[in-house]
Amino acid sequence: MCDDASEKIVNIATPVMNKNDRFAAENRKLLGEKGIYTLNLISSPGAGKTTVLESMARFFGQRMAVIEGDVQTRRDAERIEKAGCQAWQIETGGACHLDAHAVKHALDHMDLSSEELELLAIENVGNLICPSGYDLGEDMRIGLLSVPEGDDKILKYPSLFSTINVLLINKMDLIPHLDFDVDITIKECRSLSPDVEVFTVSARTGEGMEEFCEFVESSFS
Amino acid sequence: MCDDASEKIVNIATPVMNKNDRFAAENRKLLGEKGIYTLNLISSPGAGKTTVLESMARFFGQRMAVIEGDVQTRRDAERIEKAGCQAWQIETGGACHLDAHAVKHALDHMDLSSEELELLAIENVGNLICPSGYDLGEDMRIGLLSVPEGDDKILKYPSLFSTINVLLINKMDLIPHLDFDVDITIKECRSLSPDVEVFTVSARTGEGMEEFCEFVESSFS
Numbered sequence: 001m002c003d004d005a006s007e008k009i010v011n012i013a014t015p016v017m018n019k020n021d022r023f024a025a026e027n028r029k030l031l032g033e034k035g036i037y038t039l040n041l042i043s044s045p046g047a048g049k050t051t052v053l054e055s056m057a058r059f060f061g062q063r064m065a066v067i068e069g070d071v072q073t074r075r076d077a078e079r080i081e082k083a084g085c086q087a088w089q090i091e092t093g094g095a096c097h098l099d100a101h102a103v104k105h106a107l108d109h110m111d112l113s114s115e116e117l118e119l120l121a122i123e124n125v126g127n128l129i130c131p132s133g134y135d136l137g138e139d140m141r142i143g144l145l146s147v148p149e150g151d152d153k154i155l156k157y158p159s160l161f162s163t164i165n166v167l168l169i170n171k172m173d174l175i176p177h178l179d180f181d182v183d184i185t186i187k188e189c190r191s192l193s194p195d196v197e198v199f200t201v202s203a204r205t206g207e208g209m210e211e212f213c214e215f216v217e218s219s220f221s
Numbered sequence: 222m223c224d225d226a227s228e229k230i231v232n233i234a235t236p237v238m239n240k241n242d243r244f245a246a247e248n249r250k251l252l253g254e255k256g257i258y259t260l261n262l263i264s265s266p267g268a269g270k271t272t273v274l275e276s277m278a279r280f281f282g283q284r285m286a287v288i289e290g291d292v293q294t295r296r297d298a299e300r301i302e303k304a305g306c307q308a309w310q311i312e313t314g315g316a317c318h319l320d321a322h323a324v325k326h327a328l329d330h331m332d333l334s335s336e337e338l339e340l341l342a343i344e345n346v347g348n349l350i351c352p353s354g355y356d357l358g359e360d361m362r363i364g365l366l367s368v369p370e371g372d373d374k375i376l377k378y379p380s381l382f383s384t385i386n387v388l389l390i391n392k393m394d395l396i397p398h399l400d401f402d403v404d405i406t407i408k409e410c411r412s413l414s415p416d417v418e419v420f421t422v423s424a425r426t427g428e429g430m431e432e433f434c435e436f437v438e439s440s441f442s
Contacts (some may be wrong), residue, residue, distance in 0.1 A: 044266045045349050045378065046370025071350060073377050094380060096317065096350040126377075128266050129292060129317040129348055148369035148392065149267025156294050156347075157266065159315060171369065177398060 020134055023100035027107060027137025031120060034112050036065075037220035038120045040136050042160055043144035044153075045126030048170040050076045051203040052144065053121055057083035059213040064119040067106045069098040071125060086110065086117075097131040098124050118220060128153070132160040140219060143189075146171040147180045154188040162192040166199065168212065173202040241355055244321035248328065248358025252341060255333050257286075258441035259341045261357050263381055264365035265374075266347030269391040271297045272424040273365065274342055278304035280434040285340040288327045290319040292346060307332065318352040319345050339441060349374070353381040361440060364410075367392040368401045375409040383413040387420065389433065394423040 031038050041049050053066055057080055065086040068076040077089035088106045090098060103122060122138065124131040143164035145153055148171060154161045161167070167189050169182060186198050197215065201208035252259050262270045274287055278301055286307040289297040298310035309327045311319060324343060343359065345352040364385035366374055369392060375382045382388070388410050390403060407419050418436065422429035 044347070044370075045374055046265060046367075070377055072379055073373075075373055075377070094350075096348070125350070126265070127317070127348060127350060129315075129346070130351065146267075146369065148367065148395065149265075152294075152296055153266055156291055156296070158293055174369065174395065174398060177395060 020100050023104050024135040024137040027100055027103055028139075030107060031137060034117075036112065036117060036120050038122065038136075038138045038140070039216070040122050040124060040131075040138035040141045041144060042124045042128070042131045042141065042164075043126065043146070044128050044149055047126070047144045047146040047149065048203050049123045049126070049144055050079055052168065052170065052201070052209075053080055053085075053123060054083040055203045055206065055209045056121065056213055056216070057085040059210070060119055060217075061085070062114065062116050064121060065110060065112070065117055067098075067103060067110075067120065067122045069102070069123055069125045071095070076123065092125060096125055096127050096129075097134055098122065098136060099134050100136050103136045119216070128157040128160050132157075132163055140165045140216075142166040142168055144168045144170055145185065147174050147178055151179075151181045151185045154185055154192065158192055161189055164189075164193055164196060166197045166215075167193075169198065169200045170203055172200050172207055173205050241321050244325050245356040245358040248321055248324055249360075251328060252358060255338075257333065257338060257341050259343065259357075259359045259361070260437070261343050261345060261352075261359035261362045262365060263345045263349070263352045263362065263385075264347065264367070265349050265370055268347070268365045268367040268370065269424050270344045270347070270365055271300055273389065273391065273422070273430075274301055274306075274344060275304040276424045276427065276430045277342065277434055277437070278306040280431070281340055281438075282306070283335065283337050285342060286331060286333070286338055288319075288324060288331075288341065288343045290323070290344055290346045292316070297344065307338075313346060317346055317348050317350075318355055319343065319357060320355050321357050324357045340437070349378040349381050353378075353384055361386045361437075363387045363389055365389045365391055366406065368395045368399055372400075372402045372406045375406055375413065379413055382410055385410075385414055385417060387418045387436075388414075390419065390421045391424055393421050393428055394426050 066080045068089045074089045077087040080087035088110050090102050141164045199212040287301045289310045295310045298308040301308035309331050311323050362385045420433040
């Protein structure tokens with residue numbers, strides 16, 4: 001459940017955000033000390049975050065662990081475990097985003113002791129708006145946009161697309177069946193985030209995923 | 222910007238919701254007096270709400286007016302106006318849902334005096350979570366789910382799919398290219414909303430849209 005943006009609420013949001021930032025700093029410190037590089041994946045519901053992570057799990061194997069954020073169900077964590085990675089599910093029970101405190105709890109329960117482990121991917125709740133205001137302690141923020149959602153989404157959701165390091169355009173296998181202008185999408189994203197890295201992929205067919213995984217790997221190796 | 226679900230916030234959410242319910246009751250009374258039947262369309266970003274409304278605008282013409290909710294940009298209202306309907310854009314400026322007060326403001330600005338007008342469609346902000354808790358004063362709540370989002374979304378987002386009167390499964394033209402089980406989707410939706418009406422459509426090709434529009438028409442005629 002999301003609260004209203006009335007004046008009453010906004011006054012209280014500031015200390016809440018500061019509290020979140022404190023937990024995010026703690027997460028960043030802990031993960032840094034353990035030499036674990038952290039990604040925060042944000043997208044609409046159904047843009048393909050879990051399928052991207054399944055593909056990454058096959059590339060990174062036991063070098064990667066995953067935190068799955070969902071309003072309800074453990075389905076996504078089960079998919080990731082099957083693909084070969086340690087996965088921890090956070091069921092938010094109605095909340096529309098992950099916050100750094102929820103991630104801290106997950107970290108407390110996960111086994112981060114393996115020397116092999118060098119990458120943590122956090123799949124946020126499917127939502128283009130609310131997650132963008134919450135630093136989780138990540139090193140890289142990835143915005144996923146899938147081709148069927150349409151090429152008008154960048155400027156509609158600037159609070160997300162102005163804060164990402166990487167834009168992943170997914171479901172490229174559906175391009176022949178849809179009107180989606182990749183060039184306009186990239187141009188509009190660069191107008192908000194000039195240094196954004198862009199990858200066009202299909203997590204379902206595997207197209208472009210190796211190049212993306214190698215880029216992630218080069219960020220921490 | 223969405224606020225945290227911390228205890229502090231939840232205590233304040235109750236009066237906020239009551240305030241919303243009061244505005245929703247005012248909207249319902251005003252629209253009822255004018256003989257205008259009202260729809261609230263909720264979906265993920267890019268599920269096709271605006272394309273559905275363009276198609277409905279061609280069916281209903283001046284009998285329908287539209288309120289468009291978006292975080293930013295006037296693009297959707299411009300599309301609806303081109304399709305032949307009066308449209309009013311609410312830019313929420315960061316808020317992740319419409320509330321009844323924002324809709325009341327839109328109604329104050331719109332021309333509701335035409336005797337022809339008998340249907341108001343409200344396109345909510347693209348978000349499967351936050352809009353579900355806000356009654357806008359509608360007579361019918363429609364949940365849109367598009368085929369590329371996947372058939373696992375109903376149980377992941379029960380706060381929406383347990384409160385809808387109609388499930389509209391959109392982008393059926395993409396079924397041959399994707400793994401999407403329509404029967405499971407309908408079964409899971411009926412487990413949450415036993416009386417839900419279901420329509421399978423492609424707003425892009427027009428498939429199923431006439432049947433859906435005739436159903437909406439029969440609800441107020």
